[in-house]
Amino acid sequence: MGILEVKGVNKRFGGLQALGDVNLSVKENSVHAIIGPNGAGKSTLLNVLVGKLIPDTGSVMFDGQSVLGRAPYEINQMGISRVFQTPEIFGDLTVMENMMIPCFAKRDGAFEMNAIASVLSQKDVVEKAEHMLKEMNMADKRQMHAAALSRGDKRRLEIGMCLSQEPRLLLLDEPTAGMARADTNNTIDLLRQINEERNITIAIIEHDMHVVFSLADRITVLAQGKPLVEDDPQNIRGNPLVREAYLGESA
Template sequence: MIATNDIVLHIDHVHKTFAGLHALADVNLDIREGETHAIIGPNGAGKSTLLNVCVGVLPPTQGKVMFHGTELTGLKPYEINQLGVARVFQTPEIFGDLTVLENVMMAMLSHRDGAFRLKLVSRFDEQGEIGQRAIQALRERGLGEHLYHLGGALSRGDKRRLEMVIGLVQKPKLLLLDEPTAGMARADTNATIEILRQIKDSGMTIVIIEHDMHVVFSLADRITVLAGGRVIAQGVPDEIKGNPKVIEAYLGEEQV
């Protein structure tokens, strides 16, 4: 449910070229406050490139990205994160040699201080404020039994859930998810959908890139379809399902 019509993220005529190849070509997109917005399209459509431009990993060749009226173009990824944009990557990025609890405590320290050092983590008392908040966040997302397990020993589904917790404890205003169910078994996918529903119901603004149309149509308020680096359709799920261009470019292969 969309809370307001305020624009959280404004992508304005964004182009991105690599050695003359247009990965993104004149992409325009507005993300509204409180909505879950899915970006779909075939492989090579430019979806991950667009997210990389939004979080400062890649600079746009042309155009700009605005977040709550502040231009993100030219900012470093950590500066964008400090503004309230969190991203969960396609491949889980966690500290495999730290415990699940330590991973979350690290994220909380980074958000609070803007910097962290690995050697400091062991000095944090889990009975203190940071530790207790981290434990609560992990228990709420079904990871309470893994508090003292090494991050690298988790299943793929639990690693994804851990990374979502890491993103959420930073209290973002916008959560960007790059294929959060990639490679998951159906049971893990369904568990992840439930977690995302809880996040959605909290009112957080979410952008999700996803190939699994079951996930997309279970969660999305609106959908943008990319093909060949261009936007070919935007609308609510029922509009996208019935769009001939989308069926030809993508959904016909997905058997939705």
């Protein structure tokens, strides 16, 4: 039984079968990659997992609880954090403020009317955010506006914000899209470190085979909304079906 169990999920947009009978089992503490050509339904699946879309049929269980019908913020509070393709951060706020917000969300829950105390008087949150910034090597940028950060730093900040919530499952949507090779390698190292040192399960959607094969313990290949195969990386590489559907173009 994996930490995330997707069973028989169907999602139709008009005449298009975006997801057809998708099954997926993500094991605790693993790195699970979901790959597939454009239009395979990867993003639709991700949106189902975070509560943005509700599937027509099927079930999605996280740690024994159904996530279907819950709002994104509720699913996040259950322990699923999401990193977006283009970093979603609070551009108008400083890096430090960006980091404090998930710490408040972790401590106080989805809503807390804490309107009189000063932010800086919340020592536990301030310390936790500063600690996290140090771990992300961003302590020197704490007073910068997040919008002014470089693309790579925005990505690091976003991942750091997700980590400060101590999630059990981290979902990443093409985290290295548009990155230089050096940045990509840094991100791979960071994700591996997160998986190994913090015991956080990672589910990643990725186009870049270099990233997929350097990180994943397990790979699911989607094609035209259907899971083609789920297997270990070495088997995926040699699988003729996968080669035909997808890898043939790039590998």
